[in-house]
Amino acid sequence: MKIGFIGLGNMGAPMAANLAKAGHAVTGFDLTAPCPDGVSKAASAAEAATGAEVVITMLPNGAILRDVADTIIPVMAAGAVLCDCSTVDVDSARIVAAQAEAAGLGALDAPVSGGVGGAAAGTLTFMVGGSDAAFATVQPLFEIMGQKAVHCGGAGAGQAAKICNNMILGATMAVTCEAFALADKLGLDRARMFDVVSTSSGYSWSMNAYCPAPGVGPQSPADNEYKPGFAAELMLKDLRLSQQAAEAVDADTPMGARATTLYAAFVEDEDGRGRDFSALLPRFAARGRG
């Protein structure tokens, strides 16, 4: 397949490289990042998109996605599919999809989970919104870049699934960290706490698969001085998207809202930027209630 790939950062570069390695003809463009091995370099986003059967974007946010979409939709071949894999707000995903469909193109929002490690290993999970036909066109590429692609519904449904999942993750990690800090102050050994909770009704992915306490449970960023992993500022981005979406549809999300203010303070006022999102545990452990 002839593929255009726009946004070759931490995630996009390994994803594009995996497509090229699988034998696809990939032309890439990024404002600053170099092209990975096997990907030919275009001089602009429009050049990367011209003549491609599928154009994949992997960009920082919705405003940049909308700008890039404005430049590439007019030059894309009739019937081609624009597949955005960035994490962006639901409204931007829907606006870009409507614009692409009005121009006779297919459109998918297909954010991922799995992080940089999953992108490099080709084991991402894709959450996909868009038409059946567009999903069928891109599915073989999802199989190369990932291990699973769930077709969640129409335009925006992939972004909706992503922010709901990450709102659960942010709130669950926060309460797991505060529970460990409470356990410390109650004199409960962290390893015993893990043994109980990981096999009791408090279990979760945050506790069982990504335990925030160093030396307890499986290997996680806590065992590597909280180097990310999944950086706290990326969690904050996703939590803010969840609250933006909740406001837009008048959904009451008090736990998501609290997790958002907590991560905002951690990233913007404390020492959270650049640390894994599970580094809330040493933050709580060092504080009292005040």
Ligand code: NAD
């Ligand atoms: P990144 O900042 O490393 O990469 C983004 C790239 O887009 C950069 O190289 C930048 O130069 C490029 N870019 C910006 N504007 C551009 C433009 N107008 N034209 C062309 N290129 C442009 O970010 P990343 O970590 O690769 O994340 C990409 C997306 O994936 C984000 O939406 C992020 O939320 C999401 N995501 C990231 C992770 C992760 O662990 N890093 C996990 C899941 C989802």
